[in-house]
Amino acid sequence: MEYNPTYNPFSLKGKTILVTGASSGIGRATAIECSKLGAIVIITGRNSERLQQTYDSLYGLGHLQIIADLNNLEDLTSLVNQVPILDGVVNNAGIAKTQPISFIKEEDLQKIFATNTFTPILLVKQLLRKKKINKNASLVFTSSVSAIKSDLGNSVYGASKAALQSYVRYCARELAPKSIRANSIHPGMVNTPLITGGAHSDDDLQTDAQKYPLGRYGRPEEIAWSIIYLLSDASAWITGHSLIIDGGISTLI
Amino acid sequence: MDLQEFVAHFAEQFEETDASVFTPQTKYHELEEWSSLIGLSIIAMVDEEYDVAIKGNDVKSSVTIEDLFNIVKERA
Ligand SMILES: NC(=O)c1ccc[n+]([C@@H]2O[C@H](COP(=O)([O-])OP(=O)(O)OC[C@H]3O[C@@H](n4cnc5c(N)ncnc54)[C@H](OP(=O)(O)O)[C@@H]3O)[C@@H](O)[C@H]2O)c1
Numbered sequence: 359m360e361y362n363p364t365y366n367p368f369s370l371k372g373k374t375i376l377v378t379g380a381s382s383g384i385g386r387a388t389a390i391e392c393s394k395l396g397a398i399v400i401i402t403g404r405n406s407e408r409l410q411q412t413y414d415s416l417y418g419l420g421h422l423q424i425i426a427d428l429n430n431l432e433d434l435t436s437l438v439n440q441v442p443i444l445d446g447v448v449n450n451a452g453i454a455k456t457q458p459i460s461f462i463k464e465e466d467l468q469k470i471f472a473t474n475t476f477t478p479i480l481l482v483k484q485l486l487r488k489k490k491i492n493k494n495a496s497l498v499f500t501s502s503v504s505a506i507k508s509d510l511g512n513s514v515y516g517a518s519k520a521a522l523q524s525y526v527r528y529c530a531r532e533l534a535p536k537s538i539r540a541n542s543i544h545p546g547m548v549n550t551p552l553i554t555g556g557a558h559s560d561d562d563l564q565t566d567a568q569k570y571p572l573g574r575y576g577r578p579e580e581i582a583w584s585i586i587y588l589l590s591d592a593s594a595w596i597t598g599h600s601l602i603i604d605g606g607i608s609t610l611i
Numbered sequence: 612m613d614l615q616e617f618v619a620h621f622a623e624q625f626e627e628t629d630a631s632v633f634t635p636q637t638k639y640h641e642l643e644e645w646s647s648l649i650g651l652s653i654i655a656m657v658d659e660e661y662d663v664a665i666k667g668n669d670v671k672s673s674v675t676i677e678d679l680f681n682i683v684k685e686r687a
Contacts, residue, residue, distance in 0.1 A: 458648060461655030511651040557654050559667035562647065 367592040371396030375589060376444050378428060378481070379451030381408040383550030384500060386415075387578035388448055388585050393417040395586060400441050402426050403451070428477045429469075438484040445492050446589040447485065449478035450500040452519075456511040456557035467514055474518035479525055486533075497533075497540040498588045499526050500581075503604050505544060511557060519544075523600055530598030539597040541588045546604025548576040571606030612661070612687055617680045620660055624652040635677035653679070663687050 375392050379385035381403025389401045393416040400422045403409040413423045424440055426433040428451055452474045455466050478499055485491050504512050505519035522542065529540035547553055553563065553575075567575045584603050587593055602608055614635055622633040628644045639645055650670045657665050663686045665679070673679040 456651055457655050458652050461652065461659055463659070510648050511655075555666055555668075557651050557667050559671035561671055562667060 368587065368590045369396055370446075370586065370590055373445035373589070374398045374400065374442055375446035375448065376400045376402070376441055377448040377450060378402050378478075379500075380412050380423075381405045383552055384545070384548060384578045384581045385448070385450040386412045388450065388582040390415050390417070391579060391582040391586060392446075392589070393421065395590075397446070397589075398422075400424065400444075402428075402437060428481065429472050431480075434477070434481060435484065438481070438488055438490060441485075441490055443492050444485065444490055445495050447482070447491070447495070447497045448500070448585055448589070449481065449497065450585075451477065452500060452552075454512070454515045454552055454556075457514060458511050459513055462514055470514050471518045471521070474515070475521045475525070478522060482529065491536075491538055494537050494591075494594075495539070496589045496593070497526075497529065497538065498585050499523075499540070499542045500585075501526075501542040501544050501600070503544045503546045503602060503608050505542075506600075506602070507608055526600075527598045534597060539588075539593070541593075541596060541599045541601060543581065543584055543588070544600055544602045544604070545576060545581050546570065546602075546607045548578055548581055550578055569607065569610070570604075571609060574605065576603065576605060612680075612684050614677065614680055617683070618676055620656055621653065621676050621679075624649050624656060633676065635675060635680070637676050638674055639676060639679075640674070657683055661687055 370392055375397045377385050377389045377399055380389045380401035389399045389412055392399050398420045401412055402424045404427050406425050409423050424437050426437040428434050499522055501519040501523045504516040505523045526540050526542040533540060581603055584601055618633050618635060622630045625644050628642055653670060654665055657663050661683055663683050665682060669682050
């Protein structure tokens with residue numbers, strides 16, 4: 359048998375994929391990598407300048423960018439109305455704030471859960487109700503290793519991501535009759551604006567990165583590639599799964 | 612903004628070290644009880660008490676409590 363260079367079950371050719379949080383970090387890399395693998399991508403974020411930068415980096419034609427603050431129900435509804443029928447949704451927008459237990463502010467608690475947990479749930483609800491999710495579609499949710507393991511000062515973030523992980527398993531079960539799959543990914547520390555300039559100093563981050571069995575933090579593309587696997591038909595029989603992508607850090611604790 | 616009060620808030624984040632140890636000149640990284648969790652608590656305390664966002668890099672680069680106070684005062 360001759361080798362067929364066009365054979366590729368991991369391809370996203372012909373798929374239309376919505377990526378939230380596409381104006382930065384993991385979402386931006388995911389949008390770009392999806393476009394490289396043939397997908398039409400609908401990218402969304404709040405910051406128009408950075409979303410435009412992502413848009414300008416996409417390969418191929420037919421992509422769409424939509425500005426939306428997903429915590430605002432009007433924006434969310436307008437986004438859902440504008441998107442075409444989707445074969446994949448990457449629920450990736452998220453925020454983090456480090457706060458030791460005794461300093462948790464109610465305001466931050468509300469905002470972190472709203473962004474990381476409630477918004478993806480409401481987005482999927484609306485997409486389903488408006489029949490924007492195709493048969494055989496794949497939903498991917500960016501959770502975190504923080505949902506499974508603990509790191510100092512991140513209890514609210516971890517809890518918001520654990521709630522999301524649990525929701526994804528329910529999603530997988532309830533949507534299976536429609537042949538829609540749902541999986542979560544759980545990255546360890548990835549070099550994006552989310553982790554820099556916060557409560558951890560650059561020195562602390564460097565020291566922490568050395569604790570990773572693979573010796574470094576992740577790159578956004580390395581997360582994108584796992585998301586793409588879950589979006590592609592290569593993962594057609596995987597649903598309700600939590601995929602850890604963390605350079606081995608969760609083997610240590 | 613009051614320096615003595617800042618020192619008192621700083622001291623409150625410690626369990627073992629006696630409050631009398633803390634002065635504006637205290638080099639806090641050298642305290643035996645100093646830890647990364649206390650560093651995170653200092654950042655959160657500054658957020659709560661002074662509504663100022665300081666960063667891990669500020670806590671790392673400051674030497675004395677007064678150094679950190681000056682950063683907070685500047686941004687208040
Ligand atoms: N970096 C890591 O180490 C790491 C590890 C594990 C999991 N994660 C998760 O990975 C996801 C992406 O993180 P990242 O590292 O790429 O962070 P990032 O660079 O800070 O990007 C976050 C993205 O989320 C968007 N976003 C936040 N709040 C939003 C809102 N209310 N409405 C619409 N968009 C909103 C931002 O949009 P604008 O910038 O346009 O406002 C941005 O595009 C997050 O869910 C995060 O929790 C990250």
